[in-house]
Amino acid sequence: MSLPIYLIGARGCGKTTVGKALSQALGYAFNDTDHYLQLTTQRSVAEIVASEGWDSFRARETESLRAVTAPNTVIATGGGMVLAEVNCRFMREHGQVIWLNAPSEVLADRLEHQPEAAQRPTLTGRPIAEEMGDILRERAHLYRQTAHHEVNAMQSPDRVVEQILQSLSLARAS
Numbered sequence: 001m002s003l004p005i006y007l008i009g010a011r012g013c014g015k016t017t018v019g020k021a022l023s024q025a026l027g028y029a030f031n032d033t034d035h036y037l038q039l040t041t042q043r044s045v046a047e048i049v050a051s052e053g054w055d056s057f058r059a060r061e062t063e064s065l066r067a068v069t070a071p072n073t074v075i076a077t078g079g080g081m082v083l084a085e086v087n088c089r090f091m092r093e094h095g096q097v098i099w100l101n102a103p104s105e106v107l108a109d110r111l112e113h114q115p116e117a118a119q120r121p122t123l124t125g126r127p128i129a130e131e132m133g134d135i136l137r138e139r140a141h142l143y144r145q146t147a148h149h150e151v152n153a154m155q156s157p158d159r160v161v162e163q164i165l166q167s168l169s170l171a172r173a174s
């Protein structure tokens with residue numbers, strides 16, 4: 001039995017995409033806190049936020065994190081998971097935490113091409129390039145503090161998977 005692997009990072013860094021590929025490479029299960037919420041509430045992130053507000057979404061997110069945590073599982077978290085200290089502590093205590101890091105310009109470019117508005121309602125009401133800059137300034141230290149390993153997310157998803165596998169086996173060897 002192996003500890004779960006949590007992927008953290010800002011919107012668009014590839015947690016969901018890379019998480020699925022990593023789970024296949026390891027023969028692990030895959031889960032995503034936003035998908036779990038969507039399945040259990042039958043509502044999208046945007047619908048939950050519109051009807052209940054961000055605070056309620058954040059409380060549900062904390063519950064989802066606990067619900068999806070299981071051995072031999074790769075867990076893609078939502079970009080704001082690190083905003084609650086209790087979530088950061090939980091992830092560090094229960095598994096290996098990987099930060100997929102990329103500059104805000106790269107993230108904004110990906111999200112402009114694939115906005116997925118139901119998954120990513122605006123956080124600030126500002127244009128996406130400005131919003132991603134603001135969000136990274138606010139959260140980068142939280143991602144850094146929470147992660148056991150940081151991986152460059154500007155590479156292809158396959159390369160990102162390779163780098164994660166490398167950091168995990170190096171960690172196991174030491």
Ligand SMILES: Nc1ncnc2c1ncn2[C@@H]1O[C@H](COP(=O)(O)OP(=O)(O)O)[C@@H](O)[C@H]1O
Pocket residue numbers: 009010011012013014015016017018076110111114153154155156157160
């Ligand atoms: N390493 C990557 N290189 C290029 N595009 C990527 C990469 N990872 C993800 N993407 C693209 O970026 C968008 C957001 O990816 P997603 O996995 O949903 O990110 P997150 O879950 O971190 O918000 C998608 O359109 C996806 O295809």
Ligand SMILES: O=C(O)C1=C[C@@H](OP(=O)(O)O)[C@@H](O)[C@H](O)C1
Pocket residue numbers: 009010011012015016034045077078079080081119120121123
């Ligand atoms: O950064 C954030 O605060 C959020 C990121 C989203 O997940 P992704 O990072 O998977 O897009 C989703 O949880 C919600 O829209 C809030």
Ligand SMILES: [Mg+2]
Pocket residue numbers: 015016032034076077078
């Ligand atoms: Mg995602």
